[in-house]
Amino acid sequence: MAPIIGKAKAAVDISIAYLTGIRHLFHRPYTLRFPQQRYAVEKGYRGRHLLHLDRCTGCGICAWICPEKCITIVPRGQRWYPQYFYGRCCFCHFCTDYCPEFALEETVEYDIAEYTRDRLVWSPERLSKPPVKKDDKYVFSVDTIGGASQVPQKEE
Amino acid sequence: MSAPPKPVPLTTVESTETSESGAQTLTLSVGPQHSGSGHMRLIVEVDGDIIVNVAPDPGYVHRGIEKIIELRNIIKSIPVIERPSIIDASNLNHAWVRSIEEIQGVEVPRRGQYLRTLLNEMNRIMSHLYWLSIYGVFLGHTTMFMWPLGDRELFIDLAEKLTGARITYSYLVPGGVRRDLPPGFAEEAVKRTEYFEKRLKEYDRIFFNNPLFTSRAKGIGVLSKEKAIELGCTGPTLRGSGVDADLRKDEPYAAYPELDFEVSTRPDGDSFSRAMVHMDEMRESCKIIRQIVKKIPSGPIRRKAPIVLPRGVAYGRVESARGECSFYLIGEGGDKPYRARYITGSYRNMAAIPAVLLGNRLADMPTAWWSIDYWPVEADR
Amino acid sequence: MSLSHEREDALVQKLKENFPADIKETNIIRRARLEVTVAPEKIKDVAAFLRDKLGFDHPNGVSAVDYNRENRFEIVYHISSMRVKDMRDLVLDLKESVPRNAPKVGSLVSVWSGVENYERESFEMFGIEFDGHPRLEKLFLTDNWDGPPPLRKDIRFPTD
Numbered sequence: 001m002a003p004i005i006g007k008a009k010a011a012v013d014i015s016i017a018y019l020t021g022i023r024h025l026f027h028r029p030y031t032l033r034f035p036q037q038r039y040a041v042e043k044g045y046r047g048r049h050l051l052h053l054d055r056c057t058g059c060g061i062c063a064w065i066c067p068e069k070c071i072t073i074v075p076r077g078q079r080w081y082p083q084y085f086y087g088r089c090c091f092c093h094f095c096t097d098y099c100p101e102f103a104l105e106e107t108v109e110y111d112i113a114e115y116t117r118d119r120l121v122w123s124p125e126r127l128s129k130p131p132v133k134k135d136d137k138y139v140f141s142v143d144t145i146g147g148a149s150q151v152p153q154k155e156e
Numbered sequence: 157m158s159a160p161p162k163p164v165p166l167t168t169v170e171s172t173e174t175s176e177s178g179a180q181t182l183t184l185s186v187g188p189q190h191s192g193s194g195h196m197r198l199i200v201e202v203d204g205d206i207i208v209n210v211a212p213d214p215g216y217v218h219r220g221i222e223k224i225i226e227l228r229n230i231i232k233s234i235p236v237i238e239r240p241s242i243i244d245a246s247n248l249n250h251a252w253v254r255s256i257e258e259i260q261g262v263e264v265p266r267r268g269q270y271l272r273t274l275l276n277e278m279n280r281i282m283s284h285l286y287w288l289s290i291y292g293v294f295l296g297h298t299t300m301f302m303w304p305l306g307d308r309e310l311f312i313d314l315a316e317k318l319t320g321a322r323i324t325y326s327y328l329v330p331g332g333v334r335r336d337l338p339p340g341f342a343e344e345a346v347k348r349t350e351y352f353e354k355r356l357k358e359y360d361r362i363f364f365n366n367p368l369f370t371s372r373a374k375g376i377g378v379l380s381k382e383k384a385i386e387l388g389c390t391g392p393t394l395r396g397s398g399v400d401a402d403l404r405k406d407e408p409y410a411a412y413p414e415l416d417f418e419v420s421t422r423p424d425g426d427s428f429s430r431a432m433v434h435m436d437e438m439r440e441s442c443k444i445i446r447q448i449v450k451k452i453p454s455g456p457i458r459r460k461a462p463i464v465l466p467r468g469v470a471y472g473r474v475e476s477a478r479g480e481c482s483f484y485l486i487g488e489g490g491d492k493p494y495r496a497r498y499i500t501g502s503y504r505n506m507a508a509i510p511a512v513l514l515g516n517r518l519a520d521m522p523t524a525w526w527s528i529d530y531w532p533v534e535a536d537r
Numbered sequence: 538m539s540l541s542h543e544r545e546d547a548l549v550q551k552l553k554e555n556f557p558a559d560i561k562e563t564n565i566i567r568r569a570r571l572e573v574t575v576a577p578e579k580i581k582d583v584a585a586f587l588r589d590k591l592g593f594d595h596p597n598g599v600s601a602v603d604y605n606r607e608n609r610f611e612i613v614y615h616i617s618s619m620r621v622k623d624m625r626d627l628v629l630d631l632k633e634s635v636p637r638n639a640p641k642v643g644s645l646v647s648v649w650s651g652v653e654n655y656e657r658e659s660f661e662m663f664g665i666e667f668d669g670h671p672r673l674e675k676l677f678l679t680d681n682w683d684g685p686p687p688l689r690k691d692i693r694f695p696t697d
Contacts, residue, residue, distance in 0.1 A: 214676065215676060223687065227694065385594055386650055388595055388597065389651075401625060406625035407569070407625070470570075482615070484613065486602060495602045497613075499600075503598075
């Protein structure tokens with residue numbers, strides 16, 4: 001008798017498993033088609049850095065605290081500014097935390113891949129430009145309704 | 157344990173040997189290229205398809221982190237300490253800052269302690285989900301591969317709101333944490349954990365109650381209680397063998413003494429027990445997260461801590477997702493430690509691999525092996 | 538949590554009573570952290586006593602420290618107890634010192650079988666030989682590594 005009950009229970013459990021799986025055929029997918037659909041990051045995300053040239057004193061604390069040694073201090077006329085090599089940066093943003101003049105800031109720009117290695121070196125001038133606002137029509141976020149969902153982008 | 161097999165050359169050469177009893181055995185090299193092992197190799201000796209001897213051969217992702225830490229400032233070491241297990245980054249980071257604070261004598265403000273605990277528990281869920289997805293794909297269950305990785309995104313999003321980074325947070329620093337709770341975090345955390353608990357029931361239905369899994373996991377890879385203690389196993393591996401050892405209860409740190417949770421144990425010590433301990437821990441972590449966002453006190457999140465490490469010795473340890481992660485730290489007054497010994501949960505559970513696999517069939521190896529939740533990068537450091 | 542050191546004092550007392558000549562130094566770092574320095578010849582007896590009589594059945598790890606200025610290695614066994622539930626927060630550091638030019642000590646695998654991997658790591662990273670170890674081979678380093686033990690203090694790497 002017992003083996004039959006065991007087999008019946010196994011059959012029920014397997015059917016439940018299949019039904020659970022089949023139910024999810026009709027859910028939205030989690031994945032995004034990246035360049036067309038963008039993942040929404042909030043303000044405060046640790047993307048690439050933004051340098052305020054007027055506040056920077058060129059003290060070099062950012063270069064000292066950088067764990068990956070990706071910052072070099074380069075001269076620009078009479079003053080000195082940090083230059084980032086994003087091939088090494090691990091985006092820990094200790095430089096932002098330790099800057100005594102609040103000259104560094106984190107931005108939401110995270111897709112900074114380049115075709116050549118020397119394009120990954122960001123000069124102080126390039127760092128000082130605020131990130132370009134991307135087309136906000138296709139911003140998505142993973143939500144509790146199951147799958148990726150479109151979220152309206154906030155005005156800044 | 158019987159005598160280990162002779163090392164085989166670095167190829168997939170299979171050598172046949174005749175033992176004293178006359179039985180012919182075959183030495184197989186499993187790994188190191190993720191053929192059911194991850195970045196490590198298991199030298200398995202089989203008699204027929206019964207495993208008679210196992211020797212783990214780690215070291216393919218060894219980075220010498222203990223030497224790197226000795227040569228770096230204690231703050232600059234934080235990102236590199238997270239790297240061995242980026243899916244469980246904040247727990248490893250916690251062990252480091254805890255041992256530093258022990259030497260420095262810095263008290264962390266209570267709000268900082270709660271925020272640390274919050275990120276630790278979120279990390280525990282993320283790490284267990286990653287483990288579960290790999291377990292699913294090891295057993296050929298593709299749905300169980302996709303779902304946990306998708307649901308992990310819920311907590312990655314939460315962690316990103318809190319810390320600004322998705323996986324490697326570098327959030328815990330000596331003296332406290334780096335950022336305060338963002339507005340609207342509590343509601344979002346409650347919503348997501350409640351949704352996730354519903355999903356865990358679906359996991360039960362599709363995988364953990366499924367005979368396709370239970371028939372492969374129950375009674376496979378048994379690790380007895382005495383053996384687990386003697387080998388120094390830790391974390392879910394130890395609790396799956398029926399020992400209710402959990403540093404969050406035994407040596408309460410951060411905000412754990414004020415939180416209400418249970419240590420989940422299973423008595424059997426087989427693969428199924430270890431898997432269910434992971435599931436129970438995810439449920440408990442959801443409860444802890446909801447308690448934290450409800451109970452979190454106001455106040456400062458960080459206290460000023462010196463950037464140097466005074467003379468002294470500390471053994472700081474926390475319960476990470478894969479077990480106890482500890483630092484034996486010796487300071488000599490400079491800004492670098494004299495010696496930082498880094499012992500992680502996976503490294504300790506490496507001793508359990510032969511004990512779990514011996515006597516099983518080769519086809520049961522993925523079930524038994526991955527239920528230990530051995531993360532090769534974390535073990536190699 | 539109380540901050541008294543009664544448990545630790547009692548442990549030190551018991552150890553000193555049983556091994557009056559071999560316990561060279563004891564040090565209570567803080568509550569639940571205890572250091573005991575033992576003569577290398579007798580470490581096996583002390584370890585067996587700790588396991589059988591005092592309940593320290595759970596090895597947490599083994600560290601080797603290179604004090605090149607004092608010309609010695611220190612091997613530290615971090616052990617804790619699972620059997621005695623009140624002592625689970627306690628970590629005992631069992632230490633022994635060996636001279637740097639002849640680093641050879643007895644292995645404790647026969648006492649705690651879990652220390653096998655840690656002793657192998659100390660062997661390859663510091664060149665300390667463990668007598669009676671069942672498999673004293675390289676663990677993490679590649680088999681064809683012929684350089685010096687890399688975690689010794691006199692090995693320099695380009696740094697900041």
